Amino acid sequence: xxxxxxxxxxxxxxxxxxxxxxxxxxxxxxxxxxxxxxxxxxxxxxxxxxxxxxxxxxxxxxxxxxxxxxxxxxxxxxxxxxxxxxxxx
Amino acid sequence: xxxxxxxxxxxxxxxxxxxxxxxxxxxxxxxxxxxxxxxxxxxxxxxxxxxxxxxxxxxxxxxxxxxxxxxxxxxxxxxxxxxxxxxxxxxxxxxxxxxxxxxxxxxxx
Numbered sequence: 001x002x003x004x005x006x007x008x009x010x011x012x013x014x015x016x017x018x019x020x021x022x023x024x025x026x027x028x029x030x031x032x033x034x035x036x037x038x039x040x041x042x043x044x045x046x047x048x049x050x051x052x053x054x055x056x057x058x059x060x061x062x063x064x065x066x067x068x069x070x071x072x073x074x075x076x077x078x079x080x081x082x083x084x085x086x087x088x089x
Numbered sequence: 090x091x092x093x094x095x096x097x098x099x100x101x102x103x104x105x106x107x108x109x110x111x112x113x114x115x116x117x118x119x120x121x122x123x124x125x126x127x128x129x130x131x132x133x134x135x136x137x138x139x140x141x142x143x144x145x146x147x148x149x150x151x152x153x154x155x156x157x158x159x160x161x162x163x164x165x166x167x168x169x170x171x172x173x174x175x176x177x178x179x180x181x182x183x184x185x186x187x188x189x190x191x192x193x194x195x196x197x198x
Contacts, residue, residue: 004095008136011102015109015129022112022121030118030173037165038112038125041158042105045136048154049098051147052140060150067157074165081172 001053008049015042029084033077040070090142097139104132117180118173126166133158 016039023035044063051059111124134155141151173179174188 002095004098008098008102011099011106015102015105015107015132018106018109018113019125028118028178030169030176030178031121033169033172034118034121034125035112037169038108038129041129041133041162042109044154044158045101045105045133048137048140048151052143055144057147057150060147060154063154064150064157067154067161071157071161071165075168078165078168078172081169081178082175084176 005049005053009046012042012046012049016046029081033074033081036077037070037074040066040073044070094139094142097135097142101132101134101136101139104128104135108132118178119170119180122166122170122173126162130158130162 019035019039019042023032023039026032026035044067047059047063047066051057051063105128108125108128111128112121115121115124137151137155141148
């Protein structure tokens, strides 16, 4: 694990932290869904970088499955939000 | 090869950070959608290409992930934007509202 990997992990961790802050603070339901979407994409990057660090091919399969599940999650949450008119949570 | 990989990885991490920061700092919902989707898409590209330069034998799977992200991420963000519009959770300072002219705001609940 080189110094570059540590720097990149730190940057990704800060990105995840800000997305999670928006998930907690988000004034409306849509903002939380956007935060979850951003969080998922950053986590895909983290998994692929873990594959490089551990030098294992398996993490790429995990990243593919995580990407598919993240896309499903986003679409399902979007459909759920559509039914909540004037919902200011 | 290692230098190129490291440059791509650092650029990807920076764009991930900018995406998270944009989601946290932008003032309203549509700005948050575009910040959180475009910046993280470019960050994912750069990170994946960096890993592909570091381990050239993984290129096929990494290209698969890139193609999936380039297909799924804009679809997800447009689904979120449509949901935000239909559920009226949008800012009230819109300059132009073309969907309202087409009568799309009242159907499909």
